Amino acid sequence: MAFDIHSNHRALVLLPLCIYVVLVWLVAVAPAADMDKAYPVDARRTPTDLVRRGEEVFKAYGCVVCHTQQIRGDERLREQRGDRLVVPVRAPDARFGLDEPTRAEEYAQSRPPLIGTQRTGPDLTGVGDRLPSVLWHYWHLYDPRSVSPGSVMPPYRYLFRVTTEADGPGLAAHDGPFPTGKAWLLVGGVALAFAVLGWLMFGFTPALGLSLCLGVGAAWFLIRECQLCQPPPDQGEVVEDGIEALGLPEGARLVATPDAKALAEYLLSLKRPVRGP
């Protein structure tokens, strides 16, 4: 058959696919490989274990959905300042107090860079320089509006435990959300929803069994993950200062879980690196 895409279905599939693969190579694979080669892994700049754990917490709560880590600049507007060429920061990003846009080598050690595409909250580049207090981050994570009135950040109370004096640190006066009756209700609801869906779609057949398995599997997964968040009792850090504004019950203490500690440590580690040679 002639190579006529109107009547030859093999040609019709192959031609657009080949064009597509070539173009993908040009705009994704090749530049990404160049980037990898240009900015290799630098063992001297490996973060500490705590910072790395904090980064995982940051990722697990999807913080990058609202917080960018990119200071933007237009390379074509480079200007001589003193003895070096400087790219000026774009007007919307100037508020974060940094005099230079983020450079490619600053991202080179991140897997992946948490560069973000939306700035519902402020940019976090250099937040460790702007807000160097670990206590501030604890207050802010527990109750964002206590230190930042008007903020729309959700509270991250499940990174903390509230204890009474008598309990000692770590024994919870009221536990985190899991596993409570409500949670079991939710999980049961999920399983039931899948079962009903399977029944409606496929009738009362082995399909129902598979749907139930999916629901129960999801439930097991959720519960297991949530128990992982509950720290062993002796690993919390008692937050003592400045907790009056957080609306805790009388005589209660705030205990930061290891996750909260790691997250705060990660935020503090977001300092602007010294410019390389």
Added chain:
Amino acid sequence: MKIPVGIPVFVAAAGTDPRFARLVHRWLFSAVFWLLLGTAAGLIEGYRHVDPEFLGGSALLTYGRLRPVHTLSMLFGWTSMVSIALALYVVPKCARVTMDEAELKAGNLALWLWNAGVVGGTAALLAGQLNASREYREYPVWAAGLIAAAVLVLFGTFYRIVARRQVKGVYISCWFVLAACAWIAVVVVMGYLPMFQRGLADTIVQGYYMHNAVGMWFTPLAVGLTYYTLPKLLNKPIYSYALGVLGFFTHLVFYTLIGTHHYMFTAIPDWLENVALIFSVAMIVPVFASSGNFLLTMWGERVAIRQSYSLPFVLTGVLGYVLVSAQGSLQSLRAVQDGWHLTHYTVGHAHAAMYFFVSFLLWGSMYGLVPRITGREPPVGLVGLHYWLAFGGGAIMVASLCLGGAEQGAAWVEGQSFMDSVRVMRPYMVWRVVGGCLMAAAHVAAAIAIYQMRPGALLDIFGSPGTEPAREGS
């Protein structure tokens, strides 16, 4: 209660294999399930911009986790599955064959794989496995793998149907459907490659991935299905077949190159940003080729559009395609990016694209085609309610996000404090919830309509399963 082509739907549906009707309806049913779930997640997220303490006690329902649940339910749940449901009807129709035993089995297998992927992916998201919030590829690799396997099964099915077609030519709808399945397979592989996960290499792949996942999957599917639905409902040929071919190839070349426009002014190489910018503007060509083609086909058909309950959706979708693409081209310009990028304006654009373009076209095709498969029409009043709630709610949401985003961006450029730029958004965020509630109501109406269109007794009266469909045309 007739669709304007002039054949009552129960006649059009006569002779349809009931197993085929059930297969299509299962895909539809799954799609609308994910639509409702995604809407619920979206509503919670929207309301949190008004009251950030809402459901704040649950780590499962963290803002950063529910957001990908919302986006991916809409993308991989609702939009993908309704497109496939309709493609399963359109491709055999264009090939003038009916799906045989093996193809029906493959369709069911793909349905299972796909649903398992979305269920598993959603559970993983709620449990905090977010793939570092890489946008639109938050699902873990195994969940994405299930979906990719389903895509391959579907590609094989569609290819087999086209290969044994009873006509010489391959109609352009099949071009778009086959190409979309092939392209999205490449996109998913690129998105989950183990290399390029570090440094800006990941960001370059991310820019490519998130735009191609939309543009090389939803756009070709929605446009391709409309190339079948529109001539069918109007009972006349498409205005220009050549324009369709032009649209297909320019879309392929231009759309592939524009992903980096999400990362203007960053440390990504300038040449890549410039390529993205130039071809973002060039996207006017495929957009005008396809949408102009549709509009010229609809030219002079005002009566038919007024009498139909599906054509208004198609008309809105086509106009939405023009407007949202023009908006997208404009947004890629550096001068516009300066003020509007990273604000809620982008969210407004995303909703406009997936709602007023993709979803409306798919609803149009759904109401136009599904009654021909199942022999049952939805109540016209319900469809009208769906249309107006979706149109009004969507318009309120898009307008509030775009206007608010523009004001937010202006506050940033003027150098007001960041908290001022947050406070400025508050009334717009309230309006967004209002729009979201109307959209949710529209989706409930759509779900009821889909239930009303379920395959039923009519089939047994007007056609016995397995017989050759006794009619010409199509």
